[in-house]
Every structure is written in C-alpha cells, then in structure tokens.
Amino acid sequence: MKILVIGPSWVGDMMMSQSLYRTLKANHPDAVIDVMAPPWCRPLLSRMPEVNEALPMPLGHGALALGERRRLGHALRDKGYDRAYVLPNSFKSALVPFFAGIKTRTGWRGEMRYGVLNDARVLDKAAWPLMVERYVALAYDKSRVRRASDLPQPLLWPKLDVNDAEKVATSAAFGLSPARPLIGFCPGAEFGPAKRWPHHHYAELAQMLIDKGFQIALFGSAKDKETGEQIVQSLHPDARERCHNLAGETQLEQAVILLAQCRAVVSNDSGLMHIAAALDRPLVALYGPSSPDFTPPLSHKARVIRLITGYHRVRKGDAAEGYHQSLIDITPERVLAELETLLEKNQESECRF
Secondary structure, eight states: OEEEEEOOSSHHHHHHHHHHHHHHHHHOTTOEEEEEEOGGGHHHHTTOTTEEEEEEOOSOTTOOOHHHHHHHHHHTGGGOOSEEEEOSOSSGGGHHHHHTTOSEEEEEOTTTOBTTBSEEEOOOTTTOOSHHHHHHHTTSOTTTOSSGGGSOSSOOOOOOOOOHHHHHHHHHHTTOOTTSOEEEEEOOOTTOGGGSOOHHHHHHHHHHHHHTTOEEEEOOOGGGHHHHHHHHHTSOGGGGGGEEEOTTTSOHHHHHHHHHHOSEEEEESSHHHHHHHHTTOOEEEEOSSSOTTTSOOOOTTEEEEOSSOSOOOOSSOSSGGGOOHHHHTSOHHHHHHHHHHHHHHHHHHHHTO
C-alpha cells in the first residue's frame, strides 16, 4: 500500500503526527508513507524511520492557489497512491490528494470538506480530547473507533532517531564542553511572552545548574536571540561562558541533534518541547495560559508544571514585560526540584541496563 499524508505546518503538530505514521506502519508493515509538508519539516521527517519521502509543499500557510494545487495533484498521479490522509482541517489542504485522484482520502471533516474527502470523519471533541488521538484515529476504520478509549493501547508516541556520532560532532562544532553535562533551555514560544517563563527565572535556574557543574544551551529561533542574551547577561560574569546562546544560530537539524545530547531540557509550551519529548529527554514543561490537556509532551520522562486550570486565550500577559502571572509564580526552585528528580530517575533507569 502506498500512502500520501498532507502534514501539518507547525513543529509541535508535525511531531505529534508521527504517531499516525508509526501506527500505519505497525498495521501495514509493507506500507510506503510519503509526507507532503513545508520544506522546513524535512529535518524532522528524515528522522522518522516510518517516512519514505518528504515531499515539499511550496505554498504558504494561507494561500489557496487553486491552480498550483491542481498542478501539484496532477504531478502525483503517476506515483500510484492508494490512500491519502489530510491532517490540517482546512479545505485547501485536501485539494492536492483530490486533484491527484487518490481513491481513498481520509481526514476530519474540518471546513465542510465533503467531496474533496470521501472518508470524512465528524469530530466529537469530547470523545477525542488529545490531538495525538485524533491523528491516530485516522489510521482505523471509523466504524471501529468512535472515541479515544477504542484505540489500541499504548499509543505509539513520536520517536526521533539521532546517533551518537552526530551528537559528538555537532556539540564540538558549537563549542560545547564534553567535560560538563548539558541542560537545554527552550525559552521562546511562538505567540509571545504570555506563554514564556520569565527570562530572569531561566537565568536564576541556569546559575544554580552551572554552580552544580552543568552547562546550559539556549535554543530557539532568531526571534529568541534577545531573550537568550538577557538570560546570559543576568548570570554572574564568571558563569556566562557556561551558558551558550544558540537561539538563531542553529538550523533545525542541528537543534534536534543538540537537544538529543542534553541530559535534560526545560521548556515553555513550544515546538521544541515536543521535539525534546520525542527524543526521550527528561523534560520539565512549563505551562501558563495554554493548556496541556490537548497537546501535552508525549513522554514518560516529562513533567508538566502548571499553576492554573482551563484554557486562557491570552496573547499578552498583564504582568511586567508581557509575562503571564501564572508563569511568573512558578519558581526556579520548583523547577530545579522537578529537574533533579527526573535526572535521578533517568540515571537509575540507565544503570539497570
């Protein structure tokens, strides 16, 4: 069976979609799975052994571009796809498989996609509380699974492959000392400071960890560079060389490899958090107004800290510098305690093997 997946456009969603690929491969070992997604996704898809080929989606997130989608679909007709799975909920995302003439086109109904999808599922949000469950459900006939409890357990969570040689070479390329264990911080978040733990809390935690013999790597995009510099400059002068601001300095491929090298990771609710979970790194995930009830880190080594309940649609916090008070109230000491517990448990687990 040959399968085309129209993949998501966000890092976290792309990571969670791997659970669908793993499930399809487990159910159909001979399946060939190609994923069409934005070109930046290739470093993630290349580390998913279930994916045969990453096909670039050249169109932007909001572009209808009907003629171009028709051309893309027609170009796929000779590839012989038997099934398509459309993960985004937009009408336009279902057009390429439709124009490709793929016999079975599966997805959640979304924007009234009858016709372009001929296996359209009607979403009951209460029956499918987690995004990863909604993805995995598409791998099964809709008459078989009507709610999350119908899915075979355990779910196959995302899992990225990184080898030891890559870790050593990439760490050396960025000047990370092999003498000190590495802790990764992901202090950014796509929607601004309301979803971020304050930089001064990150700095205080970094100082405590450096004093304990660790070194710190700060990950993020170029937009997070300034936040990283704030963290570094808040440290004692003699500790700053132990804190490496890599925000905006790494390609996604390099960030994945370096996160795999980390002894543990502390992160806001972000795409990098989901990557760290898929790399099976001990992870402390910090949540404020966004909720872990829908897209939690999928890892038994992850611990979520959140001091409020429910979902709060906040783009900017009402505290200093746009931070949300619920994140300000998470103390560095609380995070350090969770981190030390995770590190101890992970070390015990590794010693048993």
